[in-house]
Each structure stands twice: as C-alpha cells, then as structure tokens.
Amino acid sequence: MSVPTPRYERAARRAQADGRIPALAVALHRADREPWVFAVGDSGNPAHPLGPDTRFRIGSVTKTFTAVLVMQARDEGLLDLDQPVSAHLDVPAHGDATIRRLLSHTAGFQREPYGDVWDTLITPDAGRMLAELDRAERVLPNARRYHYSNLGLAVLGQLVAKLRGGTWEELVAELVLGPLGLYRTTVARPDEAAVGYLVDAYSDAVRPEPPVDLAGVGPAAQLWSSAGDMAKWAAFLASPEIIDPGGRILAAATVDEMRWPLTTTDESLWAAGFGLGLILVPEGKRVTHVGHDGAMPGFLAGVYGRRGGDGNPGALGCAVLGSSGTAGETNELVHDLLRMAVESDPAEIAPWRPAPPAPAAYRSLLGRWWSEGMEFVFAWHDGRLQARAAEAPASRPPAVFEPLRGEADVLRTVSGREAGELLRLTRDDAGAVVRMHWATYRFTRLQEGFDGGLASDGPD
Missing domain, CATH: 3.40.710.10 (DD-peptidase/beta-lactamase superfamily)
Structure with missing residues (x-):
C-alpha cells in the first residue's frame, strides 16, 4: 500500500x-x-x-x-x-x-x-x-x-x-x-x-x-x-x-x-x-x-x-x-x-485488447434481437456468448451462455438473467440463426407481438 x-x-x-x-x-x-x-x-x-x-x-x-x-x-x-x-x-x-x-x-x-x-x-x-x-x-x-x-x-x-x-x-x-x-x-x-x-x-x-x-x-x-x-x-x-x-x-x-x-x-x-x-x-x-x-x-x-x-x-x-x-x-x-x-486507491484500468472473433457458428446471431417487445443485444466477449437488455446499465452483469454438450444449437444460461434456462437456436437453410427461444420466449430480429405480427404494421 x-x-x-x-x-x-x-x-x-x-x-x-x-x-x-x-x-x-x-x-x-x-x-x-x-x-x-x-x-x-x-x-x-x-x-x-x-x-x-x-x-x-x-x-x-x-x-x-x-x-x-x-x-x-x-x-x-x-x-x-x-x-x-x-x-x-x-x-x-x-x-x-x-x-x-x-x-x-x-x-x-x-x-x-x-x-x-x-x-x-x-x-x-x-x-x-x-x-x-x-x-x-x-x-x-x-x-x-x-x-x-x-x-x-x-x-x-x-x-x-x-x-x-x-x-x-x-x-x-x-x-x-x-x-x-x-x-x-x-x-x-x-x-x-x-x-x-x-x-x-x-x-x-x-x-x-x-x-x-x-x-x-x-x-x-x-x-x-x-x-x-x-x-x-x-x-x-x-x-x-x-x-x-x-x-x-x-x-x-x-x-x-x-x-x-x-x-x-x-x-x-x-x-x-x-x-x-x-x-x-x-x-x-x-x-x-x-x-x-x-x-x-x-x-x-x-x-x-x-x-x-x-x-x-x-x-x-x-x-x-x-x-x-x-x-x-x-x-x-x-x-x-x-x-x-x-x-x-482504485485498481488500474486494464487496456482493451483485440481478441479472436466469435466462432463461425455464432456470428450470425450477434447483434440486436427483440422479445416481449423489448430489445436485447447478443455479443461475444471473453470467449463466451453474452446477452443483455439494450437499456440495461453497464454495471449490470450480462447473461452468459455455454453450449450444451452434444447439442450444437442449444446453450445453457450459466449466469445473469435467466440463469439455468436454455437458449435454443433456429437456423435457415444457409445455416444463419433466424430465430431464438430463451427460457421459451421467442427472439426475433424485428419487433414482433406475441401473435407474430410486426409492431410497425400496427393493427390489422
């Protein structure tokens, strides 16, 4: 000291x-x-x-x-x-x-x-x-x-x-x-x-x-x-x-x-x-x-x-x-x-350094998604898939996922929001992730209602 x-x-x-x-x-x-x-x-x-x-x-x-x-x-x-x-x-x-x-x-x-x-x-x-x-x-x-x-x-x-x-x-x-x-x-x-x-x-x-x-x-x-x-x-x-x-x-x-x-x-x-x-x-x-x-x-x-x-x-x-x-x-x-x-006497601030990219299997799911009308951001940091609500303060720890052994498109939430719950990925014919289910809630790239309709379209 x-x-x-x-x-x-x-x-x-x-x-x-x-x-x-x-x-x-x-x-x-x-x-x-x-x-x-x-x-x-x-x-x-x-x-x-x-x-x-x-x-x-x-x-x-x-x-x-x-x-x-x-x-x-x-x-x-x-x-x-x-x-x-x-x-x-x-x-x-x-x-x-x-x-x-x-x-x-x-x-x-x-x-x-x-x-x-x-x-x-x-x-x-x-x-x-x-x-x-x-x-x-x-x-x-x-x-x-x-x-x-x-x-x-x-x-x-x-x-x-x-x-x-x-x-x-x-x-x-x-x-x-x-x-x-x-x-x-x-x-x-x-x-x-x-x-x-x-x-x-x-x-x-x-x-x-x-x-x-x-x-x-x-x-x-x-x-x-x-x-x-x-x-x-x-x-x-x-x-x-x-x-x-x-x-x-x-x-x-x-x-x-x-x-x-x-x-x-x-x-x-x-x-x-x-x-x-x-x-x-x-x-x-x-x-x-x-x-x-x-x-x-x-x-x-x-x-x-x-x-x-x-x-x-x-x-x-x-x-x-x-x-x-x-x-x-x-x-x-x-x-x-x-x-x-x-x-x-705060700890020294560690410099940010570039790291290897996310595995190819997860790159298509990075970015913004919507669920229950709210926006979420999925990202790859520290060698792990993470997610947080878009409006969450930086001090709130993200949810962190780990792949489920033997199931390529199923991950377990190991910490943070919905800890213990599964994240299931749905891909298109080209292998890109187009839909996800986290704790059974649907995640989509556009803001959808529970009936699948787009919020931007308004009422039918």
Whole structure:
C-alpha cells in the first residue's frame, strides 16, 4: 500500500480512540498490492506486545469456516443440504431441521444450547449438547424467518465431524487453515493473544474478561486469529478464484452458492442478508460486502470481502479485530476501509485488447434481437456468448451462455438473467440463426407481438 496508507491509519486510530478499544488490529488484502497491516493500542500481554502477529478472538467469524466444512462435504457427496439433521445424527429432537436451514439461520433453533451458559461460562461438550437438544426450544417454526443461532451452527460442526470420523477442531485445521496458509489461526488460545476487556461506560477503567472454551459449541465461535489471516480469509470469500485458483478449499462456484442471499435479517430495512453461513451487506450499485461479524467476551471482529463495483482490484478483503466487547466502531471500520480502498486507491484500468472473433457458428446471431417487445443485444466477449437488455446499465452483469454438450444449437444460461434456462437456436437453410427461444420466449430480429405480427404494421 502506498499513498492511502496515512488515510487508513488515521481511520484506524480514530476508531480505536472513539471506541476506546484497548488494542485494535486491522488489515487489508487485495490482488494488486502487498497486504497492509496496522495495529494501535496495547495488547495487555507483556510477553507479546501488540503487533502484526497479535491474535484476537474472532467469535462468530468461526461460523464461516464451519460453513465451508459443510460445503466441502456436500461437494464430495457426503451430505445433501436439504437433508434433515437426523439423516446423519441421532438426536432426540429437532432432527427434521435441514442443513440448508441451519446454515441460513432459518431453522428456528434457539440461540444458545440448553442452560445458562453465559452465566456459568461452561458450555457442554459435543455429546451432551446433542443429547440435550430435546431441552432446547424451536423458538420459531421451520422456515418462518431469520433467527440467529449459535446452537444451529454448532450442530452442523458436529455433524461434519461425525461424517468425517474426526473432531471439528481437527477438520478445520486440516481441510481449511492448513491448505490456505492461515497459520496464525488456531482453535486454542495462543501465547500471542491479546487480553479481551470490558471497558467501563462511565470512566476509562477496563476489566479483563475471562477466557471461555466453547467445547462442543466451538464450531460457532471458538477460533483465534490475526488481522492478516482474517483479511486473507475475507479475500477468499470474495474472490476464491484468485486466492484459491485450484479449488483446494472450495470450487469458486460453491462459494458463489454460499453468497446467494437466502433470507434478510430485517423484514423492513433489508440492510443485510444471510446466505449459506455468510452475512451479505449490500452497498448499492451492485456492490456487496460478504463475510461475518464476531463477538466473544472482551472481543469484537469484522471480517468482510468486497464484491463488485468500479475500482475493485479483486480479492479485496478487510479484517478489523478489537479487544473490547462493546465498541461498535470495530464492526463499522471494516466496511469503511473497504470503501476507502476503492475510492482512494482504485485498481488500474486494464487496456482493451483485440481478441479472436466469435466462432463461425455464432456470428450470425450477434447483434440486436427483440422479445416481449423489448430489445436485447447478443455479443461475444471473453470467449463466451453474452446477452443483455439494450437499456440495461453497464454495471449490470450480462447473461452468459455455454453450449450444451452434444447439442450444437442449444446453450445453457450459466449466469445473469435467466440463469439455468436454455437458449435454443433456429437456423435457415444457409445455416444463419433466424430465430431464438430463451427460457421459451421467442427472439426475433424485428419487433414482433406475441401473435407474430410486426409492431410497425400496427393493427390489422
């Protein structure tokens, strides 16, 4: 990072001062720059002063790792997202909750496992947590609405552990942290850990919060990490094709599936949504921040990657970790820094370069077509057939097609408008495309009504 660094530092210093956060660590990761890491304050750990290697509790950001473990198992055929929990776990109650509903917090599970765990600071082990599901409430009907549940994600973590024949702790280290090189992310509290504090509301006094081992609830909030590791993780959630091009962790298409919003967290504001284990924060103009917040006694964390938007270099991720459990500035700063990164230091504009022409089989269909009275433009860019409504803004992604294997004149819409639908081509005797059907709607070169008459001819 070059010119904007003082701006980033000032924003971090302002958040630390305004939020009265004993230790604050921030990091930005992007595809076209060296990672930027900054820390301000005091770790509270004399043996390990605050620095790039300082670790913080990341709380519910842990859920994103558990969600990835679930999706890995799905991709390997070990489970189906629409299967009930009881297909894999012998539970005394609520076994009808599906894996997809638990990932999106729409299964209606109560927030925490049975018992007053935040009074005793003792959480059940995995066996007891599952055995006591009949003492936990289903506080809302299945699929009724969003209701955040640590219990739900903890159950999923133990489900994957049983499928794999190991522990959740072993799996997250072996299948995610190691392959992605997140070596400063651990299940156990490391020696380099900052002390988490409760900051007095009416003075500048601070009180260390007790460390809590979540035991069987670990898949919901157990991990510790550094700002640098978490910025890289956020970049992965935003751009897996850049961070993990070989798909060792997950195929990019699977991460894309996780980012699709399944519910909104507030029925009137629509300010945030949930996908499969991921929080989605719309920023306007087709920009979304994807990731998760985290909270544990004495700690707050915000870990998000930025999707879309002008100036985005790709693999743009940010992490803000703080050693106060009450400073909302921690969770606000992560979004501020992501915005600042593209405003103050946008990606370079890549020059346009000529490319090979479209394949001969598709050249006759390029250009303008009409359907339902509206005009569309079909074009060949980046080695693929694309289409968009003529009046669509440039920021709206086009529909993209891929040929259907074994059928020369049938293509599948793989992204954008009408994703999943077929495009069928009709040719004349010379082989030129003269008509198309997309999602069964007829496309013609002239503006026709549904009866086939030309709009220019007027009524019969």
